Amino acid sequence: MTSFHEEEILGKAYDKRLARRLLGYLYPYRRVVLLSVFFLLVVSALQLAGPYLTKVAIDRYIRTGNIQGLNGIALLFLGVLLAQFCFAFAQTYLMNWTGQKIMYDLRVQIFTHIQKLHVGYFDRNPVGRIITRVTTDVDVLNELFTSGVISIFGDIFTLAGIVLIMLWLNWKLALVSFSVIPVLFVASIIFKVKVRDSYRWVRTCVAKMNAFLQENITGMSVVQIFVQEKRKFQQFDERNREHLDANLQSIFYYAVFYPAVNLIGALAIALILWYGGVQVLAGVLTLGSLVAFIQYSERFYKPISDLSEKFNILQTAMASSERIFRLLDTQPAISPPLHPVRLKSLKGKIEFRNVSFAYKEDTPVLRNISFSVAPGEKVAIVGATGSGKSTLINLLCRFYDVQSGEVRIDDTPVTHLDLDQLRQSISIVLQDVFLFSGTIEENIRLWERPIERKQVEDASRWVHADHFVQRLASGYDERVAERGSSLSVGQRQLLAFARALAHDPKILVLDEATSSVDTETELLIQDALEKLMKGRTAVVIAHRLSTIQNCDRILVLHRGQLIEQGSHQDLLKLRGVYYKLFQLQYRDQLASPRLFAPDLRASVGNPG
Amino acid sequence: MFIKSWLINSRTRHLLTLVPFLKKYRTQITIGIFMVLATNIAAMVAPWVLKRAVDHLYHEISRELLLYYSALVVCASAVEGFFRFQMRRILIGVSRYLEYDLRNHLFAHLQRLTPRFYQQYSTGDILSRASNDLSAVRMVLGPGIMYSVNTVFTTIFTITLLLSISWKLTFLTLLPLFAVTYCVKYFGRSIHQRFESIQRQLGSITTLTQENVSGIRVVKAYNQENAFIERFKQANQDFMHRSLSLVRIWGLFYPLLTLLLGVSAASLLWYGGRQVVQGSITLGDLVAFMSYLAMLTWPTIALGWVINIFERGSASMGRINELLDHQPEVLEGGSKETLARLKGDINIRNLSFSYNGFPVLRNVDLQARAGETIAIVGSTGSGKTTLVNLLCRLYPVERGTIFIDGIDINDIPLSILRKNIGYVPQDTFLFSETVAENIAFGKPESSRLDVENAAHISNIWPEIQHFPRKFETFVGERGITLSGGQKQRIAISRALLVDSPILILDDALSSVDTYTEEQILRKLSGELKNRTALLISHRVSTVKMADQIIVLQEGRVVERGTHDELLSAGGFYADLYQKQLLREELGVE
The missing domain is CATH 1.20.1560.10 (ABC transporter type 1, transmembrane domain)
Structure with a gap:
């Protein structure tokens, strides 16, 4: 089950290099942090006052019958409590405020850095992992700052305070009662380790169970049709049972631990009672001190338990920061040019010169490709799966940089071109249309460039998206459901066209979708596509015969090489790779009535 | 109690x-x-x-x-x-x-x-x-x-x-404790609400990041990086404000509890001390009182x-x-005496069905004798899928409308009915199990030979040989990501393996290219001989060999007959075929 928790490999609880870098984030807020630490010390000190005041009250006033003194000490007690209340609140707020600020800084830094990384990084790293960096890992660091580092001072100070006061009151009795501290420490550490392991087991079980549940809910009708309810129920029961076992184990640890702590506490009280009692009898210890001792011994537990938790916090925080820093240290493989060339007006000429490219060494995807596309020309790229079509697009948009050769736009190498200008000049429509959660309008306009509502509507009307958008309850303000699941495949395509059109690019890059849509939409898409390409340089990975027909030229890619190019008729006559591709992939589209269009028939009809 | x-x-x-x-x-x-x-x-x-x-x-x-x-x-x-x-x-x-x-x-x-x-x-x-x-x-x-x-x-x-x-001491010291209970209840609720609101905002941050990363090509291609950084900052600022609003109340909560408990202890010391001095209680009583109060x-x-x-x-x-x-809308039903294996005579009489008030099927009649192949043709939304779903009783079926082997399907135990149907649904769903387990899904006890046979028929076998662990390769995140066509073909193998007298293929070859489709159809034709098959498709080439072809339009059967009969009838189907023929001629040079 490695897949569930591959990231929980923990290392050292303290790493000097990482710690120093982490402290850097604390630095801008150092004054607040110092104030917070100071408050924390005050609170710890005030907390120690209660038992001591009790001792004074008993020894000096109650035993002597001094009611006036008793009133005074009660008032003092009240004052201490109020002060403690104020300082504790201020301390908590300041510390969390700092934590939140740091979390904000860190998240924005990571996110900004992610924006700079090149597409290849995202191809290699699963989405979930990147999200974890931004969310969970940062959260862990927040935990480190708010309840880790700073409160360690508090715990140590409290513990030291108790120890000192007890030693001061009566060092012999103090030493006797300290004998339980190591036991308490060991018990706490064992418990924390056990609980952590069992908590992890529980989490793995929950993950497994939820994954199973999700899959079964999604595929419920398949289960029902194949009458596999019983088997699936048994499988669910197994997971549910393991989850139960994991929880029972953790219940066991808790059930053992708390009574054990109580028992250790009782042992301390018994020791104090016995050894201290003897001293009281001998007149060495006052009764009030005895009571104070008992009360102090009850306060051992909290700081010790907190401290034993710190180890976990430190350990996970180091692991998280390691991962975060690794991400932050990833250099963007595509860097903007040092002296970017900004063309006055981009015409849209594309040229590939002896381009070779490989994602992984030894497996070349493109080999020595050269071609050029004149401004306004429309070029279709065809080829079997894996022939390198998408890579061509990746290089053109500079998602990746070529390893040898050059990609040029308007006779300027893309590596010299201002990256913003390059991407503003190109609009790309991908096979799998990506919709963001937001309104229809936002999905067409996107967020960066100022595009008026009217332009959005005009673009939509032009590519036939307007029709269905108008039918939505809130029109262009309708919110798109998760990944656009409320829209049909065809509708999503049209929206992507509208998006591309609204951004009015010089160059249009299109990876046509293969999925089938109904007849009506299919015709709309064909028409929209034609309009979209008009007056622009277009590079299209074509899956539709009609699209190929509309292009000026066809480039045939085969195993990373450009092996044929020319018009549809020329290439068919050649009886080469294109001819075979046509037979396999495009011919059947002729058989489908919905693609029927008279002009199309004519063009295929009499090639020779 | x-x-x-x-x-x-x-x-x-x-x-x-x-x-x-x-x-x-x-x-x-x-x-x-x-x-x-x-x-x-x-x-x-x-x-x-x-x-x-x-x-x-x-x-x-x-x-x-x-x-x-x-x-x-x-x-x-x-x-x-x-x-x-x-x-x-x-x-x-x-x-x-x-x-x-x-x-x-x-x-x-x-x-x-x-x-x-x-x-x-x-x-x-x-x-x-x-x-x-x-x-x-x-x-x-x-x-x-x-x-x-x-x-x-x-x-x-x-x-x-x-x-x-x-009793006086009890009353005095318990007062602050009542306040504690109220405090926990009040703060607890409000902490919970604020916490939830933070979680929701964290959810938005996660979604924003997820979309940004998943759609990174669009983001980069349309230069949306800075816009996203701004949106991200906004979302995080909101998150910070929500968190601080929790901190304000949370930071108050524990100190307030400590204060209230402290007040209780202080008043005990004060009033209890007086009582000890006055001699109404002993010092031991006071100490015990402290302990009980702590409890x-x-x-x-x-x-x-x-x-x-x-x-x-x-x-x-x-x-x-x-x-x-x-x-559950669909109940097990049926008498247990039904034969475990049905022959596969299907008889649908005047079947109408509405979904959320929308009529989907209207007065559909259909007869299929065991072993026949029935093709269903029609545009999207004409009710094809609903018709076959009703046959599996995925929705409640009105009595007296659908019969198999002359028995009302409501009288056939649900599990027996479904075991007699092999179904390849339109949306292919596979489980994150191995390829072999997915194929044997409906019949987990199948031998490896049977599984491989089924894989051969759907023409997926050669590709499985190239998977990293062949038939033991996991499907999905933990293993291999399959293409739409591969998924469909595994789904076909899965349906074939149950060896049922009735087989339903709902547009099951839509993601497969024509060449592969032809191969699969050729291999399938042997399998279809001794089964009643319902074939939904929009490719004429797929359906023309059927014993009977039904054309559905808006839930109504508008044409029915064999390929030849429908051709001579000269309706929708004939038109469809004519166009196809024409284009085939044009296509072949």
Whole structure:
């Protein structure tokens, strides 16, 4: 089950290099942090006052019958409590405020850095992992700052305070009662380790169970049709049972631990009672001190338990920061040019010169490709799966940089071109249309460039998206459901066209979708596509015969090489790779009535 | 008893659903409650010993008695510890068993619900009810019950003992404790609300990041990086404000508790001290009082907490009940005498079906004799899929409309009906199991030979040979990502393997290229000979060999007959075919 928790490999609880870098984030807020630490010390000190005041009250006033003194000490007690209340609140707020600020800084830094990384990084790293960096890992660091580092001072100070006061009151009795501290420490550490392991087991079980549940809910009708309810129920029961076992184990640890702590506490009280009692009898210890001792011994537990938790916090925080820093240290493989060339007006000429490219060494995807596309020309790229079509697009948009050769736009190498200008000049429509959660309008306009509502509507009307958008309850303000699941495949395509059109690019890059849509939409898409390409340089990975027909030229890619190019008729006559591709992939589209269009028939009809 | 009366309280009424589940564990719960009682009795010993010791120390005490008292404190704690261990183990344990039972119950219930239900509730919604809401209910059953019982016992015992020492002192020191309960309840609720609001915002941050990363090509291609950084900053600022609003109340909460408990202790010292001075109580009484009061601390906090647990748990139970209240639309039904294997004569008579008030099928008639192949043609939304779904009874079927082998399908036990149908649905769904397990899904006991045979027929076998672990390769995240066509072909193998007399292929070759489709069809034709097959497709080439072709339009059968008959009838189908023929001629040069 490695897949569930591959990231929980923990290392050292303290790493000097990482710690120093982490402290850097604390630095801008150092004054607040110092104030917070100071408050924390005050609170710890005030907390120690209660038992001591009790001792004074008993020894000096109650035993002597001094009611006036008793009133005074009660008032003092009240004052201490109020002060403690104020300082504790201020301390908590300041510390969390700092934590939140740091979390904000860190998240924005990571996110900004992610924006700079090149597409290849995202191809290699699963989405979930990147999200974890931004969310969970940062959260862990927040935990480190708010309840880790700073409160360690508090715990140590409290513990030291108790120890000192007890030693001061009566060092012999103090030493006797300290004998339980190591036991308490060991018990706490064992418990924390056990609980952590069992908590992890529980989490793995929950993950497994939820994954199973999700899959079964999604595929419920398949289960029902194949009458596999019983088997699936048994499988669910197994997971549910393991989850139960994991929880029972953790219940066991808790059930053992708390009574054990109580028992250790009782042992301390018994020791104090016995050894201290003897001293009281001998007149060495006052009764009030005895009571104070008992009360102090009850306060051992909290700081010790907190401290034993710190180890976990430190350990996970180091692991998280390691991962975060690794991400932050990833250099963007595509860097903007040092002296970017900004063309006055981009015409849209594309040229590939002896381009070779490989994602992984030894497996070349493109080999020595050269071609050029004149401004306004429309070029279709065809080829079997894996022939390198998408890579061509990746290089053109500079998602990746070529390893040898050059990609040029308007006779300027893309590596010299201002990256913003390059991407503003190109609009790309991908096979799998990506919709963001937001309104229809936002999905067409996107967020960066100022595009008026009217332009959005005009673009939509032009590519036939307007029709269905108008039918939505809130029109262009309708919110798109998760990944656009409320829209049909065809509708999503049209929206992507509208998006591309609204951004009015010089160059249009299109990876046509293969999925089938109904007849009506299919015709709309064909028409929209034609309009979209008009007056622009277009590079299209074509899956539709009609699209190929509309292009000026066809480039045939085969195993990373450009092996044929020319018009549809020329290439068919050649009886080469294109001819075979046509037979396999495009011919059947002729058989489908919905693609029927008279002009199309004519063009295929009499090639020779 | 008191739990019941609490449950009847309107806010917590949803929890009544749990009563039958609780009954199963009544022995354990009774024992557990006894453990709570025993724990509390044992806990009362130590302060009493302390009181005696202090009083004796005030005057005179032998070392032996002192040792005896010390030993008593440890023994009492050990006994208490044993009971406390049992109490936790039993009562919290029972809550986990109940959670387990409830979850199984819920899952079994979900298994009986129809697609209509799953269209109504999103997967995320159901999941959240099955995990988060169930956890909240579990909190009621475990800590909720345990701490309420504990609180009652502790309160009764300590207050009795406190009253026996001094009623004035009791009254004075308990006042701040009532405030503690109120405080926990009030703050608890408000902390929960703010926490939820933070979680929601964290959800938005996650979604934003996820979209940004998943759509990174679009983001980069349209230069949206800075826009996204701005949106991200906004979302994080919002998150920070929400978090700080929690911190404000959270930062107040514990200091306030400490203050209230401290006030109680201070007033005890003040007033109790006076009483000792006045001689109405002893110093030992005062010390014991301090201990008993300390014992009340946790129950008063727990009380406020428990009230919230019950309220939250009840709301969650309500959400789970909403799922449980959905009655399965399709019942098992049927008499058990039906033959396990049907022949496959299908007879549909005047079948009409509406979905959410929309008529989907209107007066459909269809006869298929065992072994025949029926093709169903029609545009999207014409009711093709609904028709075959009804045959599997995925939706309730009106009596007297669909018959198999002359038996109304409502009279055939559901499991037998479905076992006699091999179905390749339009949307292919595979499980994250191995390829072999997916193919053998409907018949897990199949031999490897059968599995490979099925893979051969759907023409997926050669490709499986290239998978990293061949038939043992996992499908999905843990293994290989399959293309649409590969998934469809595995789904076909899966349907073929059950070896049913009826086979349904719902547009099952849409993601497969024509060349592969032809190969599969050729291999399939052998399989189809001894089965009744229903073939949905929009490719004429696929359907022309059928014994009977049905054209559906807006839920009505508009044409029916063999390929030749429909051609001579000169309707929709003939038109379709003519166009195809024409284009085939044109295509071949």
